[in-house]
Amino acid sequence: MPRPHKWQLRFQGHVSRWTGPREAILGLLSKTSKHMSAKEIYSSLYKKHPNLGLTTVYRTLDLLTRMSLIHKITLGNGQRRFEFKKGEKTDHHHHHLICTGCDKIFDYKEFEEEELILIKKTEESLTRKFNFKIMDHNIEFYGLCDKCNLNIYKNKPKEIR
Amino acid sequence: MPRPHKWQLRFQGHVSRWTGPREAILGLLSKTSKHMSAKEIYSSLYKKHPNLGLTTVYRTLDLLTRMSLIHKITLGNGQRRFEFKKGEKTDHHHHHLICTGCDKIFDYKEFEEEELILIKKTEESLTRKFNFKIMDHNIEFYGLCDKCNLNIYKNKPKEIR
DNA sequence: TTCTTTATTGATAACGGTTATCATTATCAA
DNA sequence: TTGATAATGATAACCGTTATCAATAAAGAA
Ligand SMILES: [Mn+2]
Ligand SMILES: [Mn+2]
Ligand SMILES: [Zn+2]
Ligand SMILES: [Zn+2]
Secondary structure, eight states: OOOOOTTHHHHHTTTOOOOHHHHHHHHHHHHOOSOBOHHHHHHHTTTTOTTOOHHHHHHHHHHHHHTTSEEEEEOTTSOEEEEEOOOSSSOOOOEEEEETTTOOEEEEOOSHHHHHHHHHHHHHHHHHHHOOEEEEEEEEEEEEOHHHHHHTTSOOOOOOO | OOOOOTTHHHHHTTTOOOOHHHHHHHHHHHHOOSOBOHHHHHHHHHTTOTTOOHHHHHHHHHHHHHTTSEEEEEOTTSOEEEEEOOOSSSOOOOEEEEETTTOOEEEEOOSHHHHHHHHHHHHHHHHHHHOOEEEEEEEEEEEEOHHHHHHTTSOOOOOOO
């Protein structure tokens, strides 16, 4: 029996029910700034919800994504992660800085104005050129974070041969 | 016994051998502008190379990627595709326009100058802010291509219930 | 509150793309 | 031509995700 919650209403109007697993998963994501995978979410919740199934995590993440309460991102290596979407009032749109050493993800929002202008121009041009209806875009930078960059100079574990 | 070829030299210096499968796969990718998946490559080559194994396709694609002869891209849905990289002389760098209806990919290279400037600025700023060493970036637009956009208004196959 | 309906759950099996294993084959320098 | 060994292909294993289905629980009705 999940307790009443500010999100409950959004579910009622959606032909869906406000359940324990949904409360747990949405609660977790709303409290972290991490970009978590399904399995990470499953593991994090194990102590408090030892009988939650991984299948339910996938299903719930899918539902929450369709409801636009969370955002799904696919990394360059194919991994899928999820992040909570802050309310419509605060502009949640941002891009990612991804460390190829440790897969850590950093949010950034630089040069919003200039970027927006360029995006708009590009969109218009591409629409004309290809007769393409653009719905969304994705921008990401890859590299090495502070920590991983240092580790380059440290000894790597010996290779067994 | 694969025949001599302009790429052969690159292999010899690489502690690797110039083989039939490698000639076939590199040949195919160099002749198409498509962004192909491993299985698509495997199927395309089946007629001429009926005993080529899918495993070899994966291994070869990995090698060619490490040799920077081809480029691997991961779509938003996790699919992996490969495209031939034109020589270093012609600037191969470009971005993608991806149709979420049919997964078709369009290359584009718009506003190179402006984009480059913005990218540079963003990179510098992010490097300062996060002490991050940026190595690469990825920009892609999602939407519906000409054809898929039209199909929205056509009848969808009846759902069985 | 209790009842009824049915959406949701979790265990399990299945799936699809990719990788590991290993005996066989083919490349290429000597 | 030959020998060392890199490369191949059949097969099994792997891993993230999805399908199936009987059991459970949310929420409106009584
Ligand atoms: Mn983010
Ligand atoms: Mn391309
Ligand atoms: Zn890192
Ligand atoms: Zn399309």
